[in-house]
Amino acid sequence: MSRRLTYILFFLCTAQVLFSQQLPLDFSDNNDVFIGFSGSDFAFRTVAPSSDVNRGGQFNNNGLNASQGFYIDLAQPITINSDNKLFTLKFYAFDPLDHNILLKLEDDNNTDVQVKVNFSVPSPSDWITVNFDFSDAVDSSDGTSPVDIAGNYSRITLFIDEGLSAAGTYIIDDISNGDTPPPPPNPNEIDVEYTDLVWFDEFDGTNGAIDSNKWFHQTQLPAGGNWFNGEEQHYTNRTENSRVENGFLIITAKKESFTDQGYTKQYTSARLNSKFAFTYGRVDVRARLPFGQGTWPAIWTLGKNINEDGAYWDNEGFGSTSWPACGEIDIMEHGLHALNEVSVALHTPSSFGATINTETQLLADVANDFHVYSMNWSPDKIVFLIDDIPFYSYNPSDKNASNWPFTQDQYLLLNIAMGGVAGSIDSSFTESSMTIDYVRVYQNSVLNTSVYDINTKFKVYPNPATSLVSVSSLLPIDRLQLYNTLGQLVIETFGTSSMDITFMKKGVYILKITSGNLVINEKLLINQ
Helix, strand or coil, rough: CCCCCCHHHHHHHHHHHCCCCCCCCCCCCCCCCEEEEEEEEEEEEECCCCCCCCCCEEECCCCCCCCCCCEEEEEEEEECCCCCCEEEEEEEEECCCCEEEEEEEEEEECCCCEEEEEEEECCCCCCEEEEEEHHHHEEECCCCCCCCEEEEEEEEEECCCCCCCCCEEEEEEEEEEECCCCCCCCCCCCCCCCEEEEEEEEECCCCCCCCCCCEEEECCCCCCCCCCCHHHHCCCCCCCEEEEEEEEEEEEEEEEEECCCCCEEEECCCEEEEEEEECEEEEEEEEEECCCCEEEEEEEEEECCCCCCCCCCHHHCCCEEECCCCCCEEEEEEECCCEEEEEEEEEEEHHHCCCCCCEEEEECCCCCCCEEEEEEEEEEEEEEECCEEEEEEEEECCCCCCCCCCCEEEEEEEEEEHHHCCCCCCCCEEEEEEEEEEEEEECHHHHCCCCHHHHHEEECCCCCCCEEEEEEEEECCEEEEECCCCEEEEEECCCCCEEEEECCCCCEEEEEECCCCEEEEEEECCCC
């Protein structure tokens, strides 16, 4: 099932509020929808006829009515005054003939006004710009009386070949009002779409223990015998605390006296580490949260390089960096604020680990309703989403190791803590679970690091590199390709094991090595 289909109804209900239609209309997203009437219809044209316009609106008349048209209601009305009476649009017809467009501005609280423009399409057909000067507008009620158009208008209506019963299909783009500034950029807009599913767990296997090829139970207590933040639980690897059941991962926090590692605690739970780490991509986790005061469920990431004893990647020899220099991305936490108020946060050295980079969202019923908690991490920003709706982003303008330790692999954690900063635990609490439907990680294919053991066949050196990077191998090197983190090819060489990177900017790249049927991607840091 598509990761987004489950919540399409929710998205459609909220899209009008979050992504209002307003000028200019460039048809770059799915919100600039015109409604056809009297036998006309509208669709998006994702591949337009020329290279300078990639997407437009396709307007079709069936020719059975002389007054076929199209309208769109604007969530933000246009205010017209003496300084902004010029409207423009780009028009493409597939026939080199004469046409006309009548552009009409309407509002319940103002006189409807219109301008009609006649023009010819060049041969061969090409895009033309049609200008509508509303200094010459007339009253739509009679089509002839001059009118002062100053005021607000909430609807735009278009008639193509008005007054003619003429069939035709046309493309329109970039409808704008001369001096109307474009809408401000959405700071939470995703800048890189990650679409290739590279790691996942749908929990569709046999009921019982979790997949040990994908997950590691972190149970070792920190020095001193207590988990951080004053938490009160033991984490265990028992199925009582984490299991697969009927297509779900169930993480259960329980009230019970439990002794482990020489310490007795009154609560148990589970803390899972993913055996997969990645740099840049999107994470989607569909989950239902536990109930009860004092429960603290979390979906989050830590730097693979964290030197935390007992963590999977530290056990594997990668632990070299202390928290928070490793970076932490909290995709979802509950229990730190009001009931049903989930939060996101980032922990970096710039804040000494404190959660100054945080935001909350109030949902309806997190204990009974599933939601998709997501994070989209690109080289330039981290965007947080719930049910595919972005609501917060982290994007420091001057990125450095202190405020942006997010240039290296992170791994996923799923857990329920008890007490601590989540507050006192309800005395009547016995047990509650976080139920997870799926965990999915998306990247773009060029960013995927291969599971092939590169060190046994290939060695990339130096790494980091400054001017020349080479690949040492007993196998022939057929091709080297260097990609940036947007998946764009920037350098390509054939039949050589070295690549000149003298003129490349500092940053993280992917070196794609092709040798026969082997294709290996290796992360390369260029440090000019």
